[in-house]
Amino acid sequence: MLDRERIEEIILNGSEDELSELRLWLFKESVRLENQESSLEDRYARLEADEMAFKERMDIAERKLETATKKLNNDKALFDQRLRILNNGFDQLNGDKKKLENEYIRLEREKAIQRENEYDALDLMFRGVDNPLSLKKRYKDLMKMFHPDNIAGDQEMVQLINEEYAALCRQFNISIIN
Numbered sequence: 001m002l003d004r005e006r007i008e009e010i011i012l013n014g015s016e017d018e019l020s021e022l023r024l025w026l027f028k029e030s031v032r033l034e035n036q037e038s039s040l041e042d043r044y045a046r047l048e049a050d051e052m053a054f055k056e057r058m059d060i061a062e063r064k065l066e067t068a069t070k071k072l073n074n075d076k077a078l079f080d081q082r083l084r085i086l087n088n089g090f091d092q093l094n095g096d097k098k099k100l101e102n103e104y105i106r107l108e109r110e111k112a113i114q115r116e117n118e119y120d121a122l123d124l125m126f127r128g129v130d131n132p133l134s135l136k137k138r139y140k141d142l143m144k145m146f147h148p149d150n151i152a153g154d155q156e157m158v159q160l161i162n163e164e165y166a167a168l169c170r171q172f173n174i175s176i177i178n
Contacts, residue, residue: 002022002025007022010022118156118157118160119160122160122161122164125138125142125161125164126138126164126165126168129168131172132169132172132174135165135168135169135172135174139161139165142161143158143161146158146161
């Protein structure tokens with residue numbers, strides 16, 4: 001490769017052979033530079049094509065991201081709506097649970113009152129029984145009335161009658177044999 005000073009010296013003071021060599025070198029250098037320019041243009045064209053392809057891929061990725069973001073936001077809104085529905089449902093269930101607990105307490109109080117009334121009724125049913133024979137007769141009559149197999153039968157009342165009968169049997173010192 002020739003430097004600039006050497007080229008100027010050959011142009012000004014060079015012989016025919018040196019000028020021919022310089023022309024040949026300049027021609028080769030010109031061809032080399034044209035080839036290099038062509039190569040650079042090809043590279044530039046490929047880079048532009050790659051850039052366009054990259055931009056297209058980026059646009060596609062951005063659209064996919066936008067679509068996914070919209071879907072995620074819709075899913076989040078749906079999830080939030082369902083969560084609100086569930087929370088409202090749990091609030092209603094808790095309210096209903098409290099109502100049921102209050103109703104249960106009220107019914108238990110009514111049952112206690114009813115049991116007291118049943119015990120009072122038992123006292124009436126066995127009132128006037130003063131010997132073992134009248135006790136057995138009254139017990140059999142009551143069992144016929146309240147036995148669960150009857151239409152108006154009551155299992156709880158039978159249980160209460162049996163308990164009262166057992167207590168009165170102990171009072172009269174008789175064994176319970178039906």
